[in-house]
Amino acid sequence: MVRVGLTPERLTLAGAELADEVGFEQVTVSALARRFDVKVASLYSHLKNSQELRTRIALFALEELADRVADALAGRAGKDALAAFANAYRTYAREHPGRYDAARLRLDPATAAASAGVRHAQMTRAILRGYDLTEPDQTHAVRMLGSVFHGYVSLELAGGFDHSKPDPQQSWDWIIDSLDMLLRNRPTDN
Template identity: 85%
Template sequence: MVRAGLTPERLTRAGAELADEVGFDQVTVSALARRFDVKVASLYSHLKGSHDLKTRIALFALEELADRVAAALAGRAGKDALAAFADAYRDYAREHPGRYAAARLRLDPETAAAGAGVRHSQMTRAILRGYDLSEPDQTHAVRMLGSVFHGYVSLEEAGGFSHTPVDPQESWAWVVDSLDLLLRSLSADRSR
């Protein structure tokens, strides 16, 4: 029997909230059942198991992050767009650490192609059009931005910047300025 009010969407959202509270690695169907005060078996009419739950949370987080980034990018171009993208990404990771971890879950190619990962790539490429990069430089730049943003956020989340007197926000601004400078110089070099 299906418990009234439980849906895959409600369970996914609750799983995302749980991930932010206890960490994405700790999210299981059992933990979610405890949250709803139901037996684990009652959730299997909505979920196939913990992997299905984690995949749903990952897709939810990717969509949520893509919506946030799209709103931040509206009407912006060049360095302003780059900074808005970077800030939206970092702010999401800081506000929703479990969801951010979920968004890093390795998805099978079919699931990834149907999810918001494509939107993230398209938005990054839209920013890069302002720098007039052609292929393969544009693909390299997409990978570089993702690597830099994820690396910074991961180090910051792990407390990697707490031992220095320099404010992490100051370093973040320096990183974004440096990326803008690099991307503009690549564009200028290619046009010569």
């Protein structure tokens, strides 16, 4: 019998909230059952296993982050768009550290192709159109931005900048300025 009120969507949202509280690696069907004060078996009518739950949370986080980034990018171009994208990414990671980790989950190719991860790549490429990059430089730039943003955010979330000067915000702003300058002044291979 299906428990009233429990749906895959509700379980996904609760799993995402749990990820933010205890860390994405700690989210399991068992942990979710404890949260709802139900037997684990009662959740298996909604979820196959913990991997399906984790995948659902990852897809939810990718969609949520893509929506947030799209809102931040609306009407912006150039450095303003680059900064808006970076700041939306960083803010999401700070507000939802478990969901942010979930968004990094390796998905199978078919699931990844149908996910909001595609929107993330499209938005990054839209920003880069303002820098007049051609291939393969555009792909290199997508990878660079993802690496820099993820690296900084991961170090910051782990407390890597807690006891150092200058203020991490100043470093973040310096990085955005430097990336903008690099992208504007990238030599072409002619």
